[in-house]
Amino acid sequence: MKRFFLLIQILAILAPVTVFFGYILMDEGDQFTAEHYMITGLSALPFGIALLVKFLMSDVDNKSD
DSSP: OHHHHHHHHHHHHHHHHHHHHHHHHHTTTOOOOHHHHHHHHHTTHHHHHHHHHHHHHHHHHHHHO
């Protein structure tokens, strides 16, 4: 189960990084606007949810041992 959550965290952290660099490449290095920052921040939401689920499931893993 720990490996599964590690995979989910890795995939979730790739989302904001990909969005951030995607905007830079698409805008050809132009200045970021508030919308760019908002979307980059919102794309980090899956990572936060993955950490929350991992925290909530950590007690379940301890009881199954």
